[in-house]
Amino acid sequence: MEQENKHNWRTRLHEIIYEADTPEGKLFDVVLLIAILTSIVLVMLESIKPFDLKYHQEINIAEWIITILFSIEYIVRIISVKKPFKYIFSFYGIIDLLSTAPKYISLFITGTHALIALRALRLLRVFRILKLVRYLGASNHLANAIKASRAKIAVFLFAVLIASVIFGTIMYMVEGEENGFTNIPKSVYWCIVTMTTVGFGDIAPQTALGQFIAAIIMIIGYGIIAVPTGIVSAEYAKNTPQKLLGEEVNKKNTPNKVRLNTQSCSNCLEDKHQDNSEFCHKCGYKLHHD
Structure with a gap:
């Protein structure tokens, strides 16, 4: 029973974080994008010397709050997948790490906090939120x-x-x-x-x-x-x-058009599965369903 509850907990967490077809998943991604945009704006404002002199303390606190939130998100992403290294060394995994590390590095090396602007790369997740994957064929x-x-x-x-x-x-x-x-x-x-x-x-x-x-x-x-x-x-x-x-x-x-969703495989992190698919089209792992 305990193992089953743990499995359900991880499955639910995986749905919220890695997928954008559920209301919770959409909300999570929208909040994430707002946090990324806020962080980038803070870095830009910090580069304006008069503004930084006046609000340096407030900007620094806000950046640390966002950095801690991103750190928690990064850890939770690792926990919610069956193969953590698959995510850690994936494209998004590396971007997530690079976007979080600069603030911590700035504690030891001055001037590196500006690299927080790398978080802009995380905006690539907007493709999932707005379901722009369907237009990738044209590109x-x-x-x-x-x-x-x-x-x-x-x-x-x-x-x-x-x-x-x-x-x-x-x-x-x-x-x-x-x-x-x-x-x-x-x-x-x-x-x-x-x-x-x-x-x-x-x-x-x-x-x-x-x-x-x-x-x-x-x-x-x-x-x-x-x-x-x-x-x-x-x-x-x-x-x-x-x-x-x-x-x-x-x-x-064809009366029924094939539609893709953002359902993500918890085993290999592959997404863009067809609606009502039961197994991952890449590794064959069973997809979770409500």
């Missing part, structure tokens, strides 16, 4: 398109680099040191900044010929922005229509 299509275009993009970037070196050298010869183009690397830097339409304005051509060349580089810059977009778009369009068509056919022919 995968884009990633595949970029991957398929990498050779063309690499050649294009190499050509841009060569053009930057050539134009940078020409500008160095035309403008010279007296106009800020003190060396070829700095001239190449100016060319890259101009070609990408950033235009910091820290260096500017003064001669008529230099300004004419700069105008040509700026015009080329607009084309440079469009080329990678066109390459990726072509690859994306090449593979996406059939996929979308298949989805439309499935919507018409």
Whole structure:
């Protein structure tokens, strides 16, 4: 009986912490995100010297409260899973540890508390809360398109680099040191900044010929922005229509659409299971049900 109660307690804790389909799980994640945002805002306010001088004590206390809460959460996450090391060395486990440790390290090494801003990475959990996992398929299509275009993009970037070196050298010869183009690397830097339409304005051509060349580089810059977009778009369009068509056919022919939830396996921490699944699709472990 005692072992069964312990199992039920851990199962319930696992549902609240690792899943977002239950009211308690949603509340836990929302409170967690609010705490993360509050912590990041506190770090930002602390970097403002007048504000920090006035409210340093209050900010420090608030940061310690949030750090202690995150520490408790980290420990509870470890307790509620059957394989603790699976969580500890997982992506989220490492992020959770990195976001909690800086405040403790600041007790021994000054200045490291600013690393608390790493807690922003924990906002990735918003995908679970808002159920944005369903949209990850579209991002995968884009990633595949970029991957398929990498050779063309690499050649294009190499050509841009060569053009930057050539134009940078020409500008160095035309403008010279007296106009800020003190060396070829700095001239190449100016060319890259101009070609990408950033235009910091820290260096500017003064001669008529230099300004004419700069105008040509700026015009080329607009084309440079469009080329990678066109390459990726072509690859994306090449593979996406059939996929979308298949989805439309499935919507018409299948009355019951397959839905994924945030139910997490307490054995391997795998989530995104289908509704009403009884076993984990990764390790085969039985999923808990109410």
